[in-house]
Every structure is written in structure tokens, then in C-alpha cells.
Amino acid sequence: MKQDRITIYRAAAIRDAQGTHARPGAVAVKHGRIIASGPTDSLPKRLTKNAHFIDRPDELILPALVNAHAHLDLTPIGPIPFSGRFTDWLREVIRLRPTEPKAIIDGVRRGMRMSRAAGVGHLGDIAGSTAAVMGRRQAPDDTVIPGVSYLECFGLGENQASTIARVQRALEDLPFETRIDHHDRGAVLGLGPHAPYSTGKDVYKAANRLSHQRIYRLSTHLAETPEELQFVREADGPFAELLKELGKWDEAIKPAAKHPVQWLESVLKHARWVLAHCNYVDDEHIDILQKTGTSVAYCPVTSEYFGHTDHRYRDMLDAGVNVCLGTDSILCQPSDEAQPMGILPQMRRLYRRDQTEPGTLLKMATTHGMLALEFSENDATLQKRAPAVFAAVKIDPDDKLDPLVQALLNDHPVTSIDATHSEAV
Ligand SMILES: [Zn+2]
Structure with missing residues (x-):
């Protein structure tokens, strides 16, 4: 029987314009939509238990x-x-x-x-x-x-x-x-x-x-x-x-x-x-x-x-x-x-x-x-029910400077993440 897979993106930081601001941060995705986001260690066990993890340790994840x-x-x-x-x-x-x-x-x-x-x-x-x-x-x-x-x-x-x-x-x-x-x-x-x-x-x-x-x-x-x-x-x-x-x-x-x-x-x-x-x-x-x-x-x-x-x-x-x-x-x-x-x-x-x-x-x-x-x-945004499409930018996770400021000051290109097709496996 097929199961609904949860994918969790763990990043150096995540940020949106609706108050999500975590470093490090994680975004959980199911059926192509966000089901949770926040500080990496804040995601509930019921989500992380059988999740598939994708690590982006030197990137800031923003909404597309x-x-x-x-x-x-x-x-x-x-x-x-x-x-x-x-x-x-x-x-x-x-x-x-x-x-x-x-x-x-x-x-x-x-x-x-x-x-x-x-x-x-x-x-x-x-x-x-x-x-x-x-x-x-x-x-x-x-x-x-x-x-x-x-x-x-x-x-x-x-x-x-x-x-x-x-x-x-x-x-x-x-x-x-x-x-x-x-x-x-x-x-x-x-x-x-x-x-x-x-x-x-x-x-x-x-x-x-x-x-x-x-x-x-x-x-x-x-x-x-x-x-x-x-x-x-x-x-x-x-x-x-x-x-x-x-x-x-x-x-x-x-x-x-x-x-x-x-x-x-x-x-x-x-x-x-x-x-x-x-x-x-x-x-x-x-x-x-x-x-x-x-x-x-x-x-x-x-x-x-x-x-x-x-x-x-x-x-x-x-x-x-x-x-x-x-x-x-x-x-x-x-x-x-x-x-x-x-x-x-x-x-x-x-x-x-x-x-x-x-x-x-x-x-x-x-x-x-x-x-x-x-x-x-x-x-x-990175809020619940938003489509799982993100813009990721490389940052230095060890730099104390705010991750978004780093992304604005560096010249790294955006990497596009589209997880809207992550269906049941
Ligand atoms: Zn024009």
C-alpha cells in the first residue's frame, strides 16, 4: 500500500515575509504543499519519524x-x-x-x-x-x-x-x-x-x-x-x-x-x-x-x-x-x-x-x-498549505550576519526547488 511521504528540507536558515525566521530551519512538505516550517529542532516527532530528509546546510530557503x-x-x-x-x-x-x-x-x-x-x-x-x-x-x-x-x-x-x-x-x-x-x-x-x-x-x-x-x-x-x-x-x-x-x-x-x-x-x-x-x-x-x-x-x-x-x-x-x-x-x-x-x-x-x-x-x-x-x-510564504516551491541561496552558515542580508550582499545565483510533484511513494 502506498504511503503519504513527508519530505523535510533542512537548511542553514529559512525565512518568509509572514514571520518565519529560523536558523537553522526546516520545511516539511507533503503532497507538494508545506505542512510545517520553523526551527529545525521544533518539528514534531510525528512528522520527522518516517520523513525523507534533504539537507541544504549552506543555504537560505525563501519562498519562490x-x-x-x-x-x-x-x-x-x-x-x-x-x-x-x-x-x-x-x-x-x-x-x-x-x-x-x-x-x-x-x-x-x-x-x-x-x-x-x-x-x-x-x-x-x-x-x-x-x-x-x-x-x-x-x-x-x-x-x-x-x-x-x-x-x-x-x-x-x-x-x-x-x-x-x-x-x-x-x-x-x-x-x-x-x-x-x-x-x-x-x-x-x-x-x-x-x-x-x-x-x-x-x-x-x-x-x-x-x-x-x-x-x-x-x-x-x-x-x-x-x-x-x-x-x-x-x-x-x-x-x-x-x-x-x-x-x-x-x-x-x-x-x-x-x-x-x-x-x-x-x-x-x-x-x-x-x-x-x-x-x-x-x-x-x-x-x-x-x-x-x-x-x-x-x-x-x-x-x-x-x-x-x-x-x-x-x-x-x-x-x-x-x-x-x-x-x-x-x-x-x-x-x-x-x-x-x-x-x-x-x-x-x-x-x-x-x-x-x-x-x-x-x-x-x-x-x-x-x-x-x-x-x-x-x-x-513558508506557511502551511503554501505550494512547496522555494528559492534557495548559498550563505555562510558560520557567518553571524543575518542570512537574508548575506544573500543580498553575495552574488550567488538562486537555486530553484520545486517539490510540488513530491507525491505518495
Ligand atoms: Zn514593461
Whole structure:
């Protein structure tokens, strides 16, 4: 007769953002889920008696991390240098991005494999096409990552009505949710109006309406560059030039005389949104983000790549805004980064640059991300019933320094542990 096997991971330390903090620590797993965690000698005998032990004596075990903003379909391009002008960079992306469905699907899968290998357990992906959505869903089980595929849409001025009709048609052909074995919930569908310089307010409002019909998650890029602020305020500047060059300009595109956050406020009020970046916001805009329950996906490495400084993520957190972490696309990651789709490099950047409190970084990298993606926060912890997917990082067990601080200061890659397939033996 088969027995339910318990596997216990014993590590130099374990830590999550919900109070688990043990050194040494252990996590007990059964049927792919955590059944207990804590100091190694605290696990009850009934669990340890017939358990199978896996020892990780020089590693810190964290819950798998959450990447709340990625562009998996751009993975094949790899890192590219930034020329100094955002609109030139966009032209380059338009030129380089895969357009054939097979190439898109392959790119998405490659991005997922890299993300999983880097210890990412949930992911919010901006899918540039229906092929990118399907590529994520049809991948083999050991590659798929739960989370959201935000179907990206573009359409300004007079093109908005046709954009909305196109999105509605696309949604009819896409399954809302694909379950993933051994995880609570699979990959679900979201909508991603691209940004205020490519997508009009009617499209954002339609996304809200659609989200109410079927709980589509919502995300967009907002307040990313000074050029975007200029475009929303004045309908002028480099983005207006780019639109004219692409033949996307028409007379229905008008200045809003507002900051992008104010411009979108009425939309943010009526649904939950995840805003990527928010590099350029003032106190009054942070207030709006807080009041509307909006999440911000901050991508520190990408932000620096484009030369943006002084991101106000700590002010946002202090104001009660849910700030999580993202990579954005691989294009903006350093070419010598071993795990460009990982979230630990984002945490390391913030710790080393800003000395942000490690526990805060861990929240941003786990539970805050889950809140943004509208998944159970518990699933990115080491608490009972969370899926047994972990991010392990080498540390020195004899070093008195806090294990998480060690992981933030060293450059060891993350080892991904997926024990969600540990079934009865
Ligand atoms: Zn992005």
C-alpha cells in the first residue's frame, strides 16, 4: 500500500515575509504543499519519524519569488544597450520583437524556464499577442509558472473603438484560466493597455468594464518617463513625433493637461490595477494610488537602465501603497547578469543602493507581488498549505550576519526547488 511521504528540507536558515525566521530551519512538505516550517529542532516527532530528509546546510530557503512585471515574449532579444532616448529604444524594440507565432511561443517558454531557474514562483507577464498567452499556457508542466498573462493592447484617438472590438474578439478565443498541476490556481488572463502614449482612455475604460464581467486582472505602464508626462499634458514631444512616424497620430488625440496618474484616476477608482514603474510621481499622485488601492510594480534595474533616479517606492510603502517588484523585459538587464529574469537581483540592487530593510524587500518580492496579481498571499510564504516551491541561496552558515542580508550582499545565483510533484511513494 502506498504511503503519504513527508519530505523535510533542512537548511542553514529559512525565512518568509509572514514571520518565519529560523536558523537553522526546516520545511516539511507533503503532497507538494508545506505542512510545517520553523526551527529545525521544533518539528514534531510525528512528522520527522518516517520523513525523507534533504539537507541544504549552506543555504537560505525563501519562498519562490514573485515577478509582477515581465515581458516574456521579448526574451529572445536578450539585453540591449540604451541609446539615451526612450523613443529610439522603443523603435528598436518594435524592430527586434518576434512576430511569428512560433518564435513568440519559443521566446515565452525560454523566459519561463529562465524565470523558474531563477526561483520565480509566480509571474505577471505582459503578453504582446495571443500567441504569447498561449505559449505560456501550453508549456510543459515543469516550465509553467502560475500568475497572470496580461494581453497587451494599443489604440489611441480614433483607433480606440477598433482596438476594443479586437480585444473582445481575442478574449473570446482565449481560455480565462489554465490550471497548473500541483498549484492552487494556474495562469489567468488579464488585460494590459500598454501606456498613455499608445492607448487612449476609452480603451482603459473598456478594460475596466471587461474586468468586471470576468475578473480579468489589469495592468499598464504609467508615469515611466518625463516624455510620457509631457505627452499626456500637452499631446506633444517625442511620443507625438513617434506616433506620427508610425502613422498612429490623428486629430482626436488631445492634451489632457494632467499628470498621467490624475489622467487615469477615474479608471483606477473603479478596478484594481497594477501600474508598472511610476518613476515620476509627486505626493498627490501617491495619495491617489493609495486611495484607489492601486499596486505599483517597481523594476529597479530597468529604472536605472533608463537613467531614472530617486524612485519613491519607500514613500509609497509608507503611504500604504502595495509596491512589488518586477524585472520588466530582459532587454534592460545587465548582459553579465547570470539570472536576468530573477527577482533576487532586483532586491540586491535596492539593498546595496538604498539599504532598504531586508524584511521589506522580502515582502515586496513575495506577498506584495501576490496581492498585486490577486493571488493568495499565503502561496508565496513558508506557511502551511503554501505550494512547496522555494528559492534557495548559498550563505555562510558560520557567518553571524543575518542570512537574508548575506544573500543580498553575495552574488550567488538562486537555486530553484520545486517539490510540488513530491507525491505518495
Ligand atoms: Zn514593461
